[in-house]
Every structure is written in structure tokens, then in C-alpha cells.
């Protein structure tokens with residue numbers, strides 16, 4: 001965990017490589033992404049505004065609600081406020097699984113709106129999570 005500060009960057013498309021400490025936001029594609037604040041390198045995707053709200057002030061992002069990284073080993077849980085990271089207790093596996101279920105439910109809504117590229121992202125996440133669940137035997 002670092003005392004890193006995030007900057008906000010509006011983009012048309014999310015870059016393949018996400019720089020550490022940058023929150024990328026594509027209004028057009030209603031998605032934001034960051035390299036996990038813990039430094040693990042996990043690509044965290046946020047659906048904006050479906051799962052998260054992103055605002056920018058003086059080039060620093062605020063993200064609501066908290067970001068729970070359920071689909072990476074770090075299990076980080078944090079808030080980004082004015083570019084600063086506030087660390088929160090990690091979700092329990094049960095909470096993480098509830099969050100994931102909600103996100104999968106949203107992904108179904110996205111399917112209905114015919115966003116195949118976003119569906120693919122969520123299917124990948126759901127598969128990774130299923131693998132994790134079977135590893136933890138829950």
C-alpha cells in the first residue's frame with residue numbers, strides 16, 4: 001500500500017496499459033479503469049455510472065461508492081476521494097461474492113442493451129471469480 005495520489009484523465013478509449021495512479025474515464029463508453037491502487041497491477045474496471053460515479057476536481061478524481069477489488073488476489077477495498085486513497089477493510093468472501101453477483105446482474109442488463117464488448121469483460125471477471133471460489137471452496 002502506497003501513499004499514492006490519483007489523477008483524473010478523460011479518454012475516448014481506455015489505454016491497453018494503465019499507468020499507476022491514473023484514473024481513466026471514458027464518458028462515451030461509460031467506463032473507467034485504473035491499475036489497482038495497492039500496486040498489484042490488476043486492471044480494475046468500473047461501469048460509470050451503472051456501478052460507480054466519477055467526478056473530477058482540479059484534475060483529481062473522486063469515485064463513489066468504494067472500489068472493491070473482488071477479482072484479484074489483493075482483495076483491496078478503498079475509496080478514491082480528491083485523488084487520495086482511503087483504505088477500507090477488505091470485504092469478506094461472502095460480501096465479495098454478493099458484490100460480484102450484483103455486478104453480474106448489471107452485466108445482464110448491459111447484455112440487454114447490447115454491449116457485447118462490456119459483456120465480454122464481465123464474463124472474464126465472472127470466470128476468474130468462479131475459479132477463485134472453487135479454490136476457496138465456498
Ligand SMILES: [Zn+2]
Pocket residue numbers: 036037038039040041042069072074075076
Ligand atoms: Zn490490488
